[in-house]
Amino acid sequence: MTHDDPTPPPSSSRPLLEICDLNLDFGTPRGRIHALRNVSLDVPAAQVVGIVGESGSGKSTLAYTVMGLLAENADVTAGSILFEGRDLLTMTAQGRRSLLGDRLSMIFQDPMTALNPVRTIESQMIDIQHHEQGSRSEKRARAVDMLHRVGIPDPKNRLGAYPHQFSGGMRQRVCIAMALLVKPALLVADEPTTALDATLEVQIIHLLKDLQKEIGCSILFVSHHLGAVAELCDRVAVMYAGEVVEQGAVRDIFRNPAHPYTRALLECDPGRIRKSTRTLPTIPGEVPSLLGAKVGCIFRTRCQHAFDRCVQENPVEYRIGVDQVARCHLLGQERLVSA
Amino acid sequence: MVSFEADTPEINDAIDTGAFGAFLRQLCKNRLGTLGGVLVVLIAAIAVLAPLIVTHDPIQIMVGPRLAAPSLDFLLGTDQLGRDTFSRVIMGGRIPLLVAFASLGGALAVGVVLGLIAGFGPRWLDNLLLLIFDTIRSFPSIIFALAIIALLGPSLVNIILVIAITCMPGYARVARTQAQALQSSEYIAAERSMGAGTTRILAVHVLPNVIGPLVILVSMDVPAVIATSAGLSFLGMGVRPPTPDWGAILNDGYSYINQTPWIVIAGGIPIILATLGFTFLGEALRDMFDPKLRKDL
Amino acid sequence: MWLYFAKRTILAVAIIAIAVTLLFLMIMAVPGDPAVVMLGPRATLEMKEQLHQQMGLDKPLVVQIGTFFGGLLRGDLGFDVFSRRPVADIVFEQLPYTIELILVSILWAVVIAVPLGCFSAMRRNTLVDHVVGVVTVATIAIPSFVMAVYAVLIFAVSLRWLPAIGVGNGFWDGLTYLVLPAFAIGIGWVGYISRLVRASMLEILGENHVRTARSFGISEWRIVARYALPLAILPTVTILGIGVAWLLSSAVFIEVVFARPGIGALIVNAVNTRNYPVVMGVVLVSTVIIVTATTLSDLVNAFLDPRTREKL
Numbered sequence: 001m002t003h004d005d006p007t008p009p010p011s012s013s014r015p016l017l018e019i020c021d022l023n024l025d026f027g028t029p030r031g032r033i034h035a036l037r038n039v040s041l042d043v044p045a046a047q048v049v050g051i052v053g054e055s056g057s058g059k060s061t062l063a064y065t066v067m068g069l070l071a072e073n074a075d076v077t078a079g080s081i082l083f084e085g086r087d088l089l090t091m092t093a094q095g096r097r098s099l100l101g102d103r104l105s106m107i108f109q110d111p112m113t114a115l116n117p118v119r120t121i122e123s124q125m126i127d128i129q130h131h132e133q134g135s136r137s138e139k140r141a142r143a144v145d146m147l148h149r150v151g152i153p154d155p156k157n158r159l160g161a162y163p164h165q166f167s168g169g170m171r172q173r174v175c176i177a178m179a180l181l182v183k184p185a186l187l188v189a190d191e192p193t194t195a196l197d198a199t200l201e202v203q204i205i206h207l208l209k210d211l212q213k214e215i216g217c218s219i220l221f222v223s224h225h226l227g228a229v230a231e232l233c234d235r236v237a238v239m240y241a242g243e244v245v246e247q248g249a250v251r252d253i254f255r256n257p258a259h260p261y262t263r264a265l266l267e268c269d270p271g272r273i274r275k276s277t278r279t280l281p282t283i284p285g286e287v288p289s290l291l292g293a294k295v296g297c298i299f300r301t302r303c304q305h306a307f308d309r310c311v312q313e314n315p316v317e318y319r320i321g322v323d324q325v326a327r328c329h330l331l332g333q334e335r336l337v338s339a
Numbered sequence: 340m341v342s343f344e345a346d347t348p349e350i351n352d353a354i355d356t357g358a359f360g361a362f363l364r365q366l367c368k369n370r371l372g373t374l375g376g377v378l379v380v381l382i383a384a385i386a387v388l389a390p391l392i393v394t395h396d397p398i399q400i401m402v403g404p405r406l407a408a409p410s411l412d413f414l415l416g417t418d419q420l421g422r423d424t425f426s427r428v429i430m431g432g433r434i435p436l437l438v439a440f441a442s443l444g445g446a447l448a449v450g451v452v453l454g455l456i457a458g459f460g461p462r463w464l465d466n467l468l469l470l471i472f473d474t475i476r477s478f479p480s481i482i483f484a485l486a487i488i489a490l491l492g493p494s495l496v497n498i499i500l501v502i503a504i505t506c507m508p509g510y511a512r513v514a515r516t517q518a519q520a521l522q523s524s525e526y527i528a529a530e531r532s533m534g535a536g537t538t539r540i541l542a543v544h545v546l547p548n549v550i551g552p553l554v555i556l557v558s559m560d561v562p563a564v565i566a567t568s569a570g571l572s573f574l575g576m577g578v579r580p581p582t583p584d585w586g587a588i589l590n591d592g593y594s595y596i597n598q599t600p601w602i603v604i605a606g607g608i609p610i611i612l613a614t615l616g617f618t619f620l621g622e623a624l625r626d627m628f629d630p631k632l633r634k635d636l
Numbered sequence: 637m638w639l640y641f642a643k644r645t646i647l648a649v650a651i652i653a654i655a656v657t658l659l660f661l662m663i664m665a666v667p668g669d670p671a672v673v674m675l676g677p678r679a680t681l682e683m684k685e686q687l688h689q690q691m692g693l694d695k696p697l698v699v700q701i702g703t704f705f706g707g708l709l710r711g712d713l714g715f716d717v718f719s720r721r722p723v724a725d726i727v728f729e730q731l732p733y734t735i736e737l738i739l740v741s742i743l744w745a746v747v748i749a750v751p752l753g754c755f756s757a758m759r760r761n762t763l764v765d766h767v768v769g770v771v772t773v774a775t776i777a778i779p780s781f782v783m784a785v786y787a788v789l790i791f792a793v794s795l796r797w798l799p800a801i802g803v804g805n806g807f808w809d810g811l812t813y814l815v816l817p818a819f820a821i822g823i824g825w826v827g828y829i830s831r832l833v834r835a836s837m838l839e840i841l842g843e844n845h846v847r848t849a850r851s852f853g854i855s856e857w858r859i860v861a862r863y864a865l866p867l868a869i870l871p872t873v874t875i876l877g878i879g880v881a882w883l884l885s886s887a888v889f890i891e892v893v894f895a896r897p898g899i900g901a902l903i904v905n906a907v908n909t910r911n912y913p914v915v916m917g918v919v920l921v922s923t924v925i926i927v928t929a930t931t932l933s934d935l936v937n938a939f940l941d942p943r944t945r946e947k948l
Contacts (some may be wrong), residue, residue, distance in 0.1 A: 100853030
């Protein structure tokens, strides 16, 4: 029970969010899908942590698990998610909800459907401040101010509009305004730019970066776009088929990728291809089915360097340099430095 | 919300195999559906075997005293004309069931033909037929039925006719929608390119696809038709007396509700059981075959 | 807005016109003297002569239909064959009783059914939800006249709690007379509407904007009431428009069972006495009511959703 828990004072050394050895299954009629396996990830205070991976890698699932917004067939089988020192997974539903829209908030992938179509922006923006003190007019003033900061022109008059009266890019700005209006400690952003075109994407990334600095919150930034991650994030975790295969500082990962999957992912990024070519490089093979128990490295079926050990045992995290870990047996062979 | 699809494709597989056993097994999983199926079979069996079950002649007056209480001889008592209520109730299911099957069968046949004509025919014909369907649907069914019966006189055929007319547009609309969806599908285009005539396409490809959803719709309309049929005879607009009919029994009993409440109880319970049975069965069928199909199409 | 309104009105008028034409053709299709068919066997010779002249039976069918329509447009629905009073007067005298009955029935049904549907959706797949589900299916299935007769048997005959026959005197007395009829009509609607609300609520609760609201920690009840219900109620509004047809049909039975005045009792009585002009009058007026209600519910629906409201 949470209220019995003595809440430790958030020390500066301790990360804001600590995900420890998280395992999550989806129960389906065909069996259990192990959507997250042994995921460990920290989000330090006032930092931006990116999660990259292909579709189906579990990166969005991880974001939703942090927010507690998973479907009913989801089942956390092991692990903990410590937020400001308290385990979100053992909290009561009530206790967890009191954090949402206060310490935690989220931006979603599709701005076209993320806002309620029959209520005005004003009523939605006032509603979400239900944890805050203040009169309606104060809340309205805060909403106008935040809309102004995210770059909505003429926010006073636009406040009374309905979502369908905004363009996609503007709607995502409204969503960002809503998420930051509650002054969260952690903002979870699930592919906030995927549904937008390229120029808008850059604008939104810059906006997020500026506001993050201004407000001083942390961001958990989920994306499949490496460029966006490189631009915005301090740290990055690479996910593949429900596992974090590599994580570390953005600079290290992009300069010196240790995991074969990370390397393949970077090679496939059109923005990083130097030579002119007519064919885009791809990673051969498909993401394996996550049904049933798995032994060995999950990436081995698509890995060019796979060897016997990859079939027999699951790789542990190997530390590379100061602040970079990867799950690959190759690292164990080369360096024999086990984390 | 993140979720892995939790649909159950195996439900549909069980039916696609066409095995009647698999179908029954599937139906048994749905408890209400099973209850509905049992009720329907029971009611149908009683209706068919009615002459063997009755203890007295259901239309013979004064087989006993007037308005007698239930006894061993008259299980559900007697009515104001001294007829045996039990025998009348047993025989009384035949008319509603006959009306349901005849009118829905007729409505289905005509509806499919008109729907396919609307779906495959020229646009003006489609629009005209649609307008007519909408018009018929905008008549209040019972009031419309009363008007027709006023003109043509109450008879079994007229009741069947009226109900068939009011049910037909619903089926025609579904058939039309299905036909239009199929018409633009690729395999119909392929068939056409190989020189198949419209008749062949309709008979071989469209009809089987159209009939499936319609059968479910029809099965879901059965309780409403039984209610309408019993309702018309409750109003005295059904088959002529002395033919026994649940609605008529209910009406007869209603006049004596203070003295002999068992007559209305005996007349109403079978109507309730029949409508519930067909409803539960229809809902189960819909859930099994096509969860997306809604009654208010 | 006005364009949409005009379009819907034209469509409604077209449907009414076709309905009237169909009725007219049906009368013509019945073998025998159309005047006799229209007036019924109880009409006097003099009335038949009068109608013969009026219809111009020697003229072509189109002209006859035109004359028929002309009469309708002037509000002329013909004359009662017994009292010789205008049918329009008789129908509009009875109509308020039926409308009162229908409105009260649907009102209590909506008040009960909407929260019930929301509750079932929030507790989906629990025992309570399953029980509510079975009970609502059952109430939809049971015909209103059976419900009415049993309500009379239980509450009026056995328990003697409520009056069953007539409409009572004065407002409060009248209200007690309304309880059982409104119960008999409304109970099926409670089932129907609650199922409809439950289904659309479940659909809406799975939508992205609800997830957004949840991500801000807004309570589930508030999400259901303020975020989902305004959307989930839309199918119900549509059904209520179409439902007027069913309500009028139930009203026929209910007015007979409870011996209430109204157009349902009027048409049953008219059919029994072969008073055909009255029968046709009720059919026409109820068709107009239904088409109007359907059109109105579409307009209300379009207005309730700000996305379509703009395009109006």
